[in-house]
Amino acid sequence: MIMSDRIEKVEMSKTMIVATRAMDLIKQGVELIDLTVGEPDFPTPDNVKAAAIKAINNNKTKYTFNEGYYELREAIIAKLKRDNNLEYTVKEILVSGGAKNSIHNALQALVSVGDEVIIPSPYWVSYPQMVKLADGIPVIVETKQEDNFKITPEILRNSITGKTKVLIICNPSNPTGSAYTKEELEALSKVIIEKDIYVISDEIYEKLIYDNFDFVSLASLNNEIKKRTVTINGVSKAFAMTGWRIGYAVGEESIIQNMKKVQSHGTSCACTISQMASVEALNGPQDTVEKMKVEYERRRNYLQKEIDAIEGINCNKPEGAFYLLPNISSYFGKSFNGKTVNNSDDFALYLLEEARVSTVPGTAFGAEGFIRLSYSNSMENLEKAVAAIKEALSKLK
Ligand SMILES: Cc1ncc(COP(=O)(O)O)c(C=O)c1O
Known part of the structure; x- marks a missing residue:
């Protein structure tokens, strides 16, 4: 059956390779820290x-x-x-x-x-x-x-x-x-x-x-x-x-x-x-919105500082939302264990395999050379993720 010309032009999510691999690892019982989250980690008030x-x-x-x-x-x-x-x-x-x-x-x-x-x-x-x-x-x-x-x-x-x-x-x-x-x-x-x-x-x-x-x-x-x-x-x-x-x-x-x-x-x-x-x-009362915002700001301050301080990563400090978009392109061409990181998809896959942290490659947003990290996650998980990312990246030569 032939679909409409219109729908033929529409693409499914580009993040499928990384997301599918993350699902496989979860099925195998591997614990991942999920920094792909696009929604608040707080309950509805x-x-x-x-x-x-x-x-x-x-x-x-x-x-x-x-x-x-x-x-x-x-x-x-x-x-x-x-x-x-x-x-x-x-x-x-x-x-x-x-x-x-x-x-x-x-x-x-x-x-x-x-x-x-x-x-x-x-x-x-x-x-x-x-x-x-x-x-x-x-x-x-x-x-x-x-x-x-x-x-x-x-x-x-x-x-x-x-x-x-x-x-x-x-x-x-x-x-x-x-x-x-x-x-x-x-x-x-x-x-x-x-x-x-x-x-x-x-x-x-x-x-x-x-x-x-x-x-x-x-x-x-x-x-x-x-x-x-x-x-x-x-x-x-x-x-x-x-x-x-x-x-x-x-x-x-x-x-x-x-x-x-x-x-x-x-x-x-x-x-x-x-x-x-x-x-x-x-x-109704807006105090819960304010509380969530204060917590996001605390996490942004922590994560941006830590990620930007990693050798070879350059991360702007954004004004809003709950995402960071670090530039990771200086890692392209580097390898570990026979695997070479040539683009942001490879980089996100590498973090998944070696740091057990899932992120979204920049290709999903038309931003090759970058990955997206969401800080809609607990401070404890962010701290664990930072340590694991640092460790994994130190192996890329
Ligand atoms: C930029 C942007 N616009 C719109 C939406 C959609 O919001 P809603 O859940 O209200 O459909 C999202 C959700 O991720 C978003 O990131």
């Missing part, structure tokens, strides 16, 4: 769980409006005003089954066949594939480690063609952890407005930001950029609610109404019980 139980007991268990409960959209409006100085109405919000689903809906609504979508690399794995699912062309634009992996106005300007429709910005970024300052966003917004393109601003890691960094939501800069921006956020990362599947998109009414069409024929609405839990997450 108790007040949120209680709200979900209450929703079930109150029979809030049927379909909601396609765009989400009014109460949840009101909670999102209040959050955007409080945290981001953004004013929206209920018609400019679409609640979906996770931020990933929100991005998919946005791309389906904005992108026509052959439209170009600019994706700065290193990028989150799903962006290029979601663009292909929308029949668009992902245009991968490399950023530099010395620019903290952020796209500059010059690079953006040079990447825009007559076919460019959308720019995707991840702020703070998965996999780099970098966040944009207000000045950097202002400089980018000038190019975006001048060239009249749309932006999808993925702000799912907004709450995980350190050193009192002043997070600015792109759409809050001015009305012209607001008109062109679809802001993506959700409860997954901030409230440790990845399995509840609630994300949201906010933007101009015309864009949101078209995104609603995609959702109405795809999933109808996001899970009712999770929507009620999300109202509590957004409106």
Whole structure:
């Protein structure tokens, strides 16, 4: 049977070789320290769980409006005003089954066949594939480690063609952890407005930001950029609610109404019980978010310092999220026990075999020469991982 041209272009995860080997080792009873984790290692806060139980007991268990409960959209409006100085109405919000689903809906609504979508690399794995699912062309634009992996106005300007429709910005970024300052966003917004393109601003890691960094939501800069921006956020990362599947998109009414069409024929609405839990997450006490953030910051400080200090590794100190993206390319060409490390896939496999630590090779993010380490793991495990990585790398000659 022949599949659609569209789906033929979409690739499965590039991390399969390393992930499959990790699964084999686990099956054999080998203990691994998992630094590939893309979700909080904390439980969902108790007040949120209680709200979900209450929703079930109150029979809030049927379909909601396609765009989400009014109460949840009101909670999102209040959050955007409080945290981001953004004013929206209920018609400019679409609640979906996770931020990933929100991005998919946005791309389906904005992108026509052959439209170009600019994706700065290193990028989150799903962006290029979601663009292909929308029949668009992902245009991968490399950023530099010395620019903290952020796209500059010059690079953006040079990447825009007559076919460019959308720019995707991840702020703070998965996999780099970098966040944009207000000045950097202002400089980018000038190019975006001048060239009249749309932006999808993925702000799912907004709450995980350190050193009192002043997070600015792109759409809050001015009305012209607001008109062109679809802001993506959700409860997954901030409230440790990845399995509840609630994300949201906010933007101009015309864009949101078209995104609603995609959702109405795809999933109808996001899970009712999770929507009620999300109202509590957004409106209830925020102290657990703060506690998690303090712990992530402590782990980032530890892991970045230790990894950067390893001979031959160079690791930026990111402002947010829970990832590090160390440059490990100086190990290419080195060998141990007849095995040579020639690329970041080999490097990740080597760490798996010799240090029993699993990581994600940079190829998954369009970042050959790097690996991604997640510090969404206990301090105890991070300490063990550092010792094992140091030991393993000292053998590579
Ligand atoms: C950059 C980025 N955007 C979106 C998502 C998806 O979030 P959700 O779980 O709400 O779909 C993730 C999850 O890993 C992510 O890293």
